[in-house]
Amino acid sequence: MIAEDADAYAGTAGPAGAARPRPRRLLRAVRLRRGLRAAVRLLPTPAGTPFTFCYGLVLAATAVYTDLGDPATVGRLLRESSTDAAHLTDQPLLVLLASALWVAGGFWSLYAPGFVLVVTALERRVGAARTAGVFLLGHVLATLATELPVAGAVAAGRLPEAALHRLDYGISFGLMACVGALSGLLRRPWDRVVAGLAAAVCARDLWELADPLASWGHPIALLIGIGCRPLLRDKGEKRGKGEKRGTGEAAGVAVPAPRASDEDAPSTTAAR
Structure with a gap:
C-alpha cells in the first residue's frame, strides 16, 4: 500500500466506532465528479455536438x-419566414429554412430547453449529420403534411383565402421528430418514459386542437422520427463494434486492467 492509501485508510484498525471521515469524503468527491460529468454531457x-x-x-x-x-x-420577419401555404407556393425552400430559425415563444419558451436536452442526447448517439437529417426531415415533412391540405381546401372552397396566410414558424416539428428517434435509442425505462411523454403531448394537442395544424403536425413529426430508428440503430451498432475492436475485446485479446489512480481506488472498492 502506498503512502496516500495508508493515510486515506488510517484508523480502520483502530477501536470500534472510530470515525473514518477521509474515505467518505473521497467517495463523495468521486460521486460528485461523476455527477458533474453526466450533467455536462x-x-x-462545440467538439462533441457541433450541430x-x-x-x-x-x-x-x-x-x-x-x-x-x-x-x-x-x-x-416572422411573417416573411412563415411556412404558410402561400409562401410554400412562392418560395418553398427559403421559408422552410427560415421558419426553423425561430423559437415560438421566444427565449423563455419550453422548446428551448427541450431542444438542448433532446437534440444533444440524439447527436451524442448518432452524430451530427444524422441528427440534422432527422430534424430537417421532421420539420419539412410535417410542415408539408399540414399546410398542403390547407391549400387544397382553399382551392376547393372549403376554407377562406385567409387560411393561406396563417403564421407558421418554429422548431417544434423538428424537435418532435428527434424525440421519436431518441426514444428508440435509450435504455429502459427511459425509452418508455420519453415515448410516453411525447405521446401524452400529442394526445393533449389533438384533444384541445388549439392550433389544428400544429396539433396534427406534432404526431406526424413524432412518427417520422420513429420511422428513422432503423437507420440510427445501424449507426449505433457500428460505433459499438468499433469501440470493441479498439479495446481488443472483440478479437479476444487479453487487455490488461488499467491501473487505478490513488484517488479512484477507494471509490471503486466502496461502489462494489
Missing part, C-alpha cells in the same frame, strides 16, 4: 431578438 459542446451547439447559438440569438427587438420588425 446533457449540454451541447446542436451551432444551431442552438442561432436559435438563442433569434429568440433574444424576438423578445428585445423592435416589435414591428420582428413581426415582419
